[in-house]
Amino acid sequence: MYEIRFHGRGGQGAVMAAQTIAEAAVYEGLEAIAFPFFGAERRGAPIMAFARIDDKKISLRTQVYQPDMVVVMEESLIEIEPVADGLKPGGCAVVNSKLSPNQIDLGVKARCATVDATSIALEMLKAPIVNTAILGAMARADDFVSIKAVKEAIASRFGEHLGEEAGRINAQAAQMAYEKVSIGESLAQRPITKRKMWLPTWQEMPPGVALYHEKRGEIEVGPGSSWQTRTGTWRTKTPRYLRDKCVRCARCWFICPDAAIKREADDHIDINYDYCKGCGMCASICPAKAIEMTKGAKL
């Protein structure tokens, strides 16, 4: 069985990519399944999707914990997610990046393919929708499906949703990525830190499943425990506060959906970048242009 784990952000099309690679495998006469990680995360959040391919019927329905291939739809995810966690010996990684494979630090030495899928998508599709380019790179990185089948699956799946022409252009993006892939070996410098979880047995569940704010296992649970999730990692734009211009009206504090703005005693503000998702609402409500949005996850 060949198992694939996709790491993307909500809204990037990782689920569609998983479905398309499964469809390609079916065209090759194989069995395949694809499914998303069912979580609460929304647009912008790091998410996962999975695919399994085999020459016999697949009955395993769990998440993929030990992938043969990990696909990273956006390079910045490597910083915030243990993407290479569980990668099988001999497995490979496909990363959307301008860098060459031997500059990619996955935390393990593994076969690694990089492709600048964003540029390809911008050129071919006029939008940074990278999932089809990534699919082309996958076909090159390992020989579990052919590029021909991948292109057919793209034409069918994307054609069905977006029209024949879109299907054709997306298939071309895959072909271009297939040709432009560079293959090498990744670096093993960063530690792979696994996410901490509390997985109680049913005997350990509190009555009525009610939780107080307390520590269970290695994490805090119950009221107010969400602070452990640093949603600042979702950011692709960053607000910059221009203190001198601020008229201390508190509107940005009111509008921030993530409670990432704090008011100082005199109502100057302080942005908490651990949680700011970079939505830009504070900048749009500010009457004094005292907040400006800058590109990138950091100032």
Added chain:
Amino acid sequence: MVEKAMTIKTMPQEDQLGSGHGACGGCGLSTAVNNVLRILGPDTVVYAPASCLLVFSAAYPISAFKVPFIYSAFENTGAVISGISAGLRKQGKQTYVVGIAGDGGTFDIGLQALAGAAERNDDVLYVCVDNEAYMNTGTQRSGSTPFGAWTTTTPVGSKTQGKRSFKKDMMCVVAGQDVAYAATLSIAHPNDFVKKVEKAKAMRGFRFLHIMTPCTSGWKTDPAVTYDLARLAVETGMWALYEIENGETTVTYRPEEMLPVENYLKLQGRFRHMSKEDIDTLQRWLCKRWDQRYHTDMVSKEEPKGDKELAMCGEETEGL
């Protein structure tokens, strides 16, 4: 001396819906809920039925609510908050009980339980966070979805072009039951928002707050325009700010002039397909509403305020 109404400068600052929740960046619903709870304060119990709010704020065992939070089935908001309220009163507690449901959970599936609680005038606060579709399950139409909008169940194609019926007037339905207080709120009018929540908090009996909350995923918009959409909705008549108390309606903000609805539609992917004809149909419907609302029966007792003044507050912003 009359006590000054609470403003965003004087409202409590302690967050009751903390950071780290999983809502989309630019989610108007999160803004609304956080500010309602800041004002209600720490002695509050929150109920939320199945909805975006439930899913992004409290995925067991993690919760973004700092106050006690409970949930049960989708259709039960009115019934569950009535029950919690009765239980707490029996224990002699004055804890605030608030149910926060989506438009699907209010206009459609929760309507019966809501109507029951309203008719009994149970001592609860019911907040409807209205993003105009069933967003948690990926954008299906609700009774709140506006005319013309694309959803997965009002698709766009050769046979049909988005939703064919108009948005239900939920305030009318609720106010028809002689509730203690009902008001509409917008996150683009912070001081009006704060005043209404504060007012509802001080009252007893059934109180209904209806908040329009733009949704970046379901409306197919840039997260940065969430605020602009909330503002434009009011300026185009897609949303109106008023309150109903003892059967009397008071307009709390009257736009100076009506902006064409196109200004609002063109920022949103869910309306992108709309034909000139459909836009005209929606505009005519809005004009009729506008006249009813601002010129005839809903006569404002308060002086209309300019947008600028309304959103500002405190000496620091004077003269801006």
